[in-house]
Amino acid sequence: MPLMRAEERDNKWFRKVFDEYYKAIRNFVYYLSGDLSLADDLTQDVFLFLWEERDKVKDETVKSYLFTIAKNRYFKYHQKKVVRLNFISKLITEPDHESPEFMMELKEFDHKLQVAIAGIPDKTRAIFLMSRIDQMTYSEIAAIMQLSNKAVEKHMSKALQMLRQKVDRKL
Amino acid sequence: MSLENEKIEKHISSWRVPESLGEQAAWERLMAAQSRQKPVRKVDFPKLWQIAAGITAALLLVFVLAESGIFAHREHNNTLAARTVWLPDSSLIHLKAYSSVKYHYQKIGGARLIELSGEARFDVKKGNRFEVEFPGGRLEVLGTQFTIQAYSEAAGRIDCFSGTVSVRIHDQILILEGGQAVTFDPTSIDWPFNIDPEQKLNLPDNTYYWERRPLKEILTLICQRENYSLEAPDWILQKNFTGPLQLDQPEQAIGILARAMNFDYQLQKDQLRIIEKR
Numbered sequence: 001m002p003l004m005r006a007e008e009r010d011n012k013w014f015r016k017v018f019d020e021y022y023k024a025i026r027n028f029v030y031y032l033s034g035d036l037s038l039a040d041d042l043t044q045d046v047f048l049f050l051w052e053e054r055d056k057v058k059d060e061t062v063k064s065y066l067f068t069i070a071k072n073r074y075f076k077y078h079q080k081k082v083v084r085l086n087f088i089s090k091l092i093t094e095p096d097h098e099s100p101e102f103m104m105e106l107k108e109f110d111h112k113l114q115v116a117i118a119g120i121p122d123k124t125r126a127i128f129l130m131s132r133i134d135q136m137t138y139s140e141i142a143a144i145m146q147l148s149n150k151a152v153e154k155h156m157s158k159a160l161q162m163l164r165q166k167v168d169r170k171l
Numbered sequence: 172m173s174l175e176n177e178k179i180e181k182h183i184s185s186w187r188v189p190e191s192l193g194e195q196a197a198w199e200r201l202m203a204a205q206s207r208q209k210p211v212r213k214v215d216f217p218k219l220w221q222i223a224a225g226i227t228a229a230l231l232l233v234f235v236l237a238e239s240g241i242f243a244h245r246e247h248n249n250t251l252a253a254r255t256v257w258l259p260d261s262s263l264i265h266l267k268a269y270s271s272v273k274y275h276y277q278k279i280g281g282a283r284l285i286e287l288s289g290e291a292r293f294d295v296k297k298g299n300r301f302e303v304e305f306p307g308g309r310l311e312v313l314g315t316q317f318t319i320q321a322y323s324e325a326a327g328r329i330d331c332f333s334g335t336v337s338v339r340i341h342d343q344i345l346i347l348e349g350g351q352a353v354t355f356d357p358t359s360i361d362w363p364f365n366i367d368p369e370q371k372l373n374l375p376d377n378t379y380y381w382e383r384r385p386l387k388e389i390l391t392l393i394c395q396r397e398n399y400s401l402e403a404p405d406w407i408l409q410k411n412f413t414g415p416l417q418l419d420q421p422e423q424a425i426g427i428l429a430r431a432m433n434f435d436y437q438l439q440k441d442q443l444r445i446i447e448k449r
Contacts, residue, residue, distance in 0.1 A: 018201070022194055030188045040192055044201050051205055087186035113182055132183045163179055 010054055017062055018047060025070050027134060031126040032074050034083040034118060042078060046070045067144040075122075083118045083125075087133075109167075116166035120159055127152060128159035234278070243275035248289075251419045253376045258283065262301070263294040268377060268419070269322070269396055290396075292318040307355060308340035316372070317347070322395035328354045328388065332368035354388055377419040383411045386432060390425075394443055397421050403445030407434050 025046055029039040046069045050057065057065050089110050095103060117125060127145065130136045131152075136144075138152045145152070192200065236242065248254040248266040256264040256272060260283065264272055270289020277284065281299040288306060294316055295301050301312040305321035315334040321327035329338055331347040338345045340355045345362055347353060353362035366382065374380055381389060387408035394401045396418060410432050416424040422438065429436050437444040 015198075018198060019194075022197060026197075027188045036189060036191045039188070040197065044197065044204060047201055048204055048208070052208075086189060088189050089182065090185040090187065091182065110182065113179065117183070129183070129186075132180060133186055133188075160176055160179070164173075164175055167179065168175070 014047075014051055014054065017050065017066075021063060021066050022047070024134060025066050028067060028126060028130065029070055029074060031129040031133075032071075032083075032122050033078060033080050034085040035080065036086075038078055042070060042073060045073065064144050064146070068146070071145070079122070083122070085114045085118045087114060112167055113163070116163050117159075119166060120162045124155045124159045124162075127155040131156060237275075238277055238279065243273045243284075243286075245271065245273045247271040251377060260296050260298055262296045265292040265294075267291055287319055287321060289322050290318070290320040292316070307357070308338060310339070311337045316349075316368075318371075320392060322392075324357060326354070326356045326388065326391040326395070328352060328392075330366055330368075330371060332372055354384075356391075374415070378415055378417050380415045381412055383413050386410050386412055386428065389416070389428065390443070390445070393418060393421050393424060397441075399438070399441050399443045401443050401445070403443075404447065407432070407445055407447070 022043065026039045026043045029042045030036065033039065033042075046066055049069055050062070050066060089106075092103070092107060092110060098106070117129075120128075123145070127141055130141050130144075131138070138149050138156075141147075142149045142152045147155075246254070246256045246264075246266060248268065248270050251268045253268070254266045256266055258264065258274060259276065262283070264274075264285070266272055267290040270287070270291055272288075272291060273286040275284055276282070276299075283299060283301045285293075285301070285303040286305070287303055293303070293312070295312050297315075303310045303312070303319060305319050305327065306324040307321055307327050310317075310319065310329065312334070316332040317334075317336050318330045318332070319327070320329075329336070329347060330352040331349055333349040335349070336347050338347060338353065340353070340360055343360065345353055345360070347363060350365055350368055351363040352366045353360060353364075355361070370380060379389075379392075385408060386403075389412055390401055390403065390408065393399070412428065412432060414431065416427060418424055425436055425438065425443065428434075433448050435446045435448050437446065
């Protein structure tokens with residue numbers, strides 16, 4: 001079998017990493033910022049940086065490397081004072097024969113929940129959403145965020161507690 | 172988990188981040204951005220530094236090796252006739268039979284370092300430090316003309332014809348002046364005894380002259396040159412001999428010695444056995 005050229009090998013590796021982690025990184029930036037165009041642009045920057053540094057990055061650490069670059073760049077250059085989230089809820093977009101009144105209430109609850117979650121600290125929010133939307137385990141989140149499992153658990157319960165307080169007040 | 176928590180979590184689990192570009196379009200945009208970047212890879216300073224350090228270390232190693240004499244010149248004389256070796260500073264080494272010399276000049280300090288195995292006469296030009304290492308010792312030249320006989324550590328001799336040489340043998344430093352000589356073996360040093368430089372310097376090649384020197388010294392030299400092993404009673408070896416011998420014909424020289432000093436000998440298979448005359 002002919003030997004694969006280094007550049008070709010790098011390109012294949014890069015595409016594989018992109019396919020595997022693009023969505024997770026974009027979501028992560030969105031959880032932090034609530035800004036879709038920033039999520040697109042910053043994710044691109046993170047992958048461009050990875051391409052530049054590809055000789056130094058090992059396969060087993062590439063995931064946490066990407067998250068760390070995204071996190072550092074966001075907090076250093078792009079941190080938002082006010083975050084506005086606009087998630088799409090499957091319960092609303094794909095209703096299951098619900099009554100119009102119920103749908104109205106659901107939309108109102110969804111709006112209040114998005115406002116409430118935007119109001120909790122960035123890191124806690126990102127951890128909470130990675131767990132609940134992206135279905136990441138506490139260990140995965142701990143590795144990405146360079147925290148202990150215990151610390152992730154604390155962020156999770158803090159997020160839930162804050163959400164309950166904010167949503168209860170608004171209801 | 173309370174109902175409120177359950178409701179919140181269920182609702183959040185239904186959320187999706189809105190699409191904008193789409194993954195394929197994002198990849199194409201990334202590739203376009205990548206191609207806009209400079210094709211030259213970012214200069215990797217740590218790597219450059221490592222390369223520079225590697226080159227410096229290699230040069231340093233070559234320099235240290237050169238200074239240690241690993242690239243020294245070597246001359247061998249496997250013939251009976253003496254050979255003249257000219258050193259770069261015009262000093263002369265008359266390399267005698269079955270002898271070899273290795274020399275190099277240090278870049279720092281310019282010391283002239285010689286390693287000798289066998290026998291050689293040196294005519295040293297004045298200049299930087301001139302050192303000769305030989306089996307059994309080391310010599311530093313303070314003058315000009317001298318001979319070293321040192322085929323092995325078993326026995327050796329240094330004759331100083333003019334000037335002064337400083338010799339280190341068995342951790343002793345001996346200063347020999349013109350007209351003085353020293354002999355040594357692993358257990359003893361005999362010095363200084365007088366020689367006639369004029370007579371010695373005018374001897375033909377392979378001809379030696381001894382003035383009341385023990386047979387041990389003469390027979391050891393013959394055996395070292397010819398690679399014989401020597402077996403002899405001490406009392407015969409202690410006898411003193413005076414006279415010339417031509418060592419390019421070793422058997423003839425041993426015969427002359429035997430007749431002059433009244434002993435018999437057997438020479439078989441590179442073993443010289445000296446026995447009392449019956």
